[in-house]
Amino acid sequence: xxxxxxxxxxxxxxxxxxxxxxxxxxxxxxxxxxxxxxxxxxxxxxxxxxxxxxxxxxxxxxxxxxxxxxxxxxxxxxxxxxxxxxxxxxxxxxxxxxxxxxxxxxxxxxxxxxxxxxxxxxxxxxxxxxxxxxxxxxxxxxxxxxxxxxxxxxxxxxxxxxxxxxxxxxxxxxxxxxxxxxxxxxxxxxxxxxxxxxxxxxxxxxxxxxxxxxxxxxxxxxxxxxxxxxxxxxxxxxxxxxxxxxxxxxxxxxxxxxxxxxxxxxxxxxxxxxxxxxxxxxxxxxxxxxxxxxxxxxxxxxxxxxxxxxxxxxxxxxxxxxxxxxxxxxxxxxxxxxxxxxxxxxxxxxxxxxxxxxxxxxxxxxxxxxxxxxxxxxxxxxxxxxxxxxxxxxxxxxxxxxxxxxxxxxxxxxxxxxxxxxx
Numbered sequence: 565x566x567x568x569x570x571x572x573x574x575x576x577x578x579x580x581x582x583x584x585x586x587x588x589x590x591x592x593x594x595x596x597x598x599x600x601x602x603x604x605x606x607x608x609x610x611x612x613x614x615x616x617x618x619x620x621x622x623x624x625x626x627x628x629x630x631x632x633x634x635x636x637x638x639x640x641x642x643x644x645x646x647x648x649x650x651x652x653x654x655x656x657x658x659x660x661x662x663x664x665x666x667x668x669x670x671x672x673x674x675x676x677x678x679x680x681x682x683x684x685x686x687x688x689x690x691x692x693x694x695x696x697x698x699x700x701x702x703x704x705x706x707x708x709x710x711x712x713x714x715x716x717x718x719x720x721x722x723x724x725x726x727x728x729x730x731x732x733x734x735x736x737x738x739x740x741x742x743x744x745x746x747x748x749x750x751x752x753x754x755x756x757x758x759x760x761x762x763x764x765x766x767x768x769x770x771x772x773x774x775x776x777x778x779x780x781x782x783x784x785x786x787x788x789x790x791x792x793x794x795x796x797x798x799x800x801x802x803x804x805x806x807x808x809x810x811x812x813x814x815x816x817x818x819x820x821x822x823x824x825x826x827x828x829x830x831x832x833x834x835x836x837x838x839x840x841x842x843x844x845x846x847x848x849x850x851x852x853x854x855x856x857x858x859x860x861x862x863x864x865x866x867x868x869x870x871x872x873x874x875x876x877x878x879x880x881x882x883x884x885x886x887x888x889x890x891x892x893x894x895x896x897x898x899x900x901x902x903x904x905x906x907x908x909x910x911x912x913x914x915x916x917x918x919x920x921x922x923x924x925x926x927x928x929x930x931x932x933x934x935x936x937x938x939x940x941x942x943x944x945x946x947x948x949x950x951x952x953x954x955x956x957x958x959x960x961x962x963x964x965x966x967x968x969x970x971x972x973x974x975x976x977x978x979x980x981x982x983x984x985x986x987x
Contacts, residue, residue: 565609565704565906566629569658569666570636571621574677577654579617585644585651587615589687592694599624599639600700607631610702612695612709614670616687618677623667625704629659664899667708668892671716673725680725680881685716704906708899715895722891725884733763733816735870735877736844737771740812743842743863747773753810755779755803755824756817757786760846764814765793777806781817807832812842815851824852826859833861846870904974911978912962914987919954926950 572582587595592613599605599622610625622639626632637655641648658666669675671688692709695701701709719725737747744750752773754765757780768776776795780786783799790797798806803823807813817823824843829852833841838861845852845866857864927950931937938946961981968977981987 565903566626566632566660567663567704567708567903568624568626568629568632568636568660569621569656569663570624570633570640571614571619571656572651572654573619573621573656573675575675576656577651581651581654582618582620584646585620585640587613587620589615589690589694592691593698595639595643596695596698596700598643599636604642605635605639607635610695610705611700612691612705614688614691616684619670623663623705623708625702633657633659660903661896661900664708664896664903665892667712668715668895668899671712672719672888672892673716674885674888674892678731679885682720685713685720688712688716704903707902711895711899715892718891718895719888723884723887725881725888731763731767732846732867732870732874733760734767735874736764736814736846736865737767737773739844739865739870739873740814740842741771744812747771749774750811751775751777751809753777753779753806753813755813755815755851756847757789758816758818760816761814762789764816764846765789765795768814769793777810779803779806781819804828804832804835807841808835810841812844814844814846816846817851819847819851820849822849822851822853824856826853826855829853829856829859829862833859836861844870911981911987912965915958915962915965915981915985916954918985918987919958923950923954 572585574582592615595613596611599608599611607626607628608624609627612623614621614623622636624632624636626635637648637652640646640651656666666675667688670684673679673681673684676684688709692701692706692713695709696706740752741747747768750773752768752775754761754768754776757778761778765776765778776793777798778786778790778795779798779800779802781800783797786797786799789795800823807824807829813824815824824845840861840863843852843856843862843864845864848867850866852864852866854864854866856862927946930946965977965981968974
């Protein structure tokens with residue numbers, strides 16, 4: 565049995581091409597069952613489809629590597645009605661150890677656009693669960709993907725690869741969380757509802773914020789987001805009131821000039837009785853005049869200050885990547901050893917069958933010698949004792965059989981075992 569991978573990702577193909585070959589994550593039943601049930605792709609024994617915005621990858625267990633790779637490529641052509649010449653040069657085609665290495669690096673985020681992001685773990689889990697639900701993942705791929713998820717879990721628990729933010733929006737939220745000690749119960753004003761603002765809102769909610777005031781130049785645009793996330797939306801006519809009420813502010817608009825001026829903030833802080841207010845400006849050009857930092861009670865952080873921290877975080881992640889690679893290599897080795905051991909599974913089953921037949925035959929002889937038979941309790945004791953004897957006698961031989969298979973000595977070892985036990 566071999567494992568193969570055919571796919572493309574953000575490193576090998578533009579988004580326009582990835583979109584053409586993508587599979588809707590809520591409609592995986594059709595492609596999964598089509599590739600495994602159609603006689604046209606009869607080399608495919610098991611399959612899992614991992615389709616995200618950054619990658620489209622088909623993992624398959626096959627008997628013949630070349631036939632399997634060709635069948636997966638033909639499936640992509642047929643399913644998406646696209647010519648092979650349109651995408652073949654962008655494909656990655658891997659087999660066996662290369663596939664295991666690749667998937668474990670994906671699950672550990674080493675191959676993500678942003679190393680350390682956590683979304684890929686959920687995506688891998690979804691792909692695996694879909695294949696398991698529709699019956700297209702057998703022993704090999706199920707074990708592979710379960711191990712991949714374990715790799716991701718080990719990386720999260722044993723390293724700090726995801727602890728150091730590389731996103732300006734996330735860094736802004738982490739700064740406020742540190743300054744306020746907790747975001748729960750704090751009123752946060754978010755000025756601007758563009759991409760950066762949306763990312764900041766998501767980070768606020770994820771980190772426990774339960775009272776976000778969304779302020780935008782036009783209320784209608786903010787209202788759409790507010791309705792979706794159960795927030796309160798305001799336009800600029802309510803800006804000053806929101807600033808007076810807030811414990812902290814994140815500003816990210818596309819305004820050409822500062823919207824939080826010294827004059828405005830002096831009025832706001834007077835109305836607050838100079839109760840402390842944390843301002844984070846992640847806009848370019850800046851939304852908040854720099855001299856606001858000189859007003860009593862105001863603490864202002866801009867994008868340059870956050871960027872310095874992000875650069876430090878990037879270096880920390882680079883250092884953590886070596887720890888991640890060590891974990892990945894350990895897990896790759898463990899899985900490949902397990903995969904090699906599958907070659908001798910039939911031999912081990914034959915050996916167990918041989919021992920079990922002897923056990924049952926000898927027990928039958930014992931039963932016949934006792935006219936009154938055994939009580940159910942005594943019979944169960946005999947059954948349990950003889951099973952334990954067999955298991956203990958076979959434990960070392962079976963362990964050695966697996967070890968020899970992993971070492972590449974499977975043919976010689978198979979012959980020896982068969983000769984020794986007359987299998």
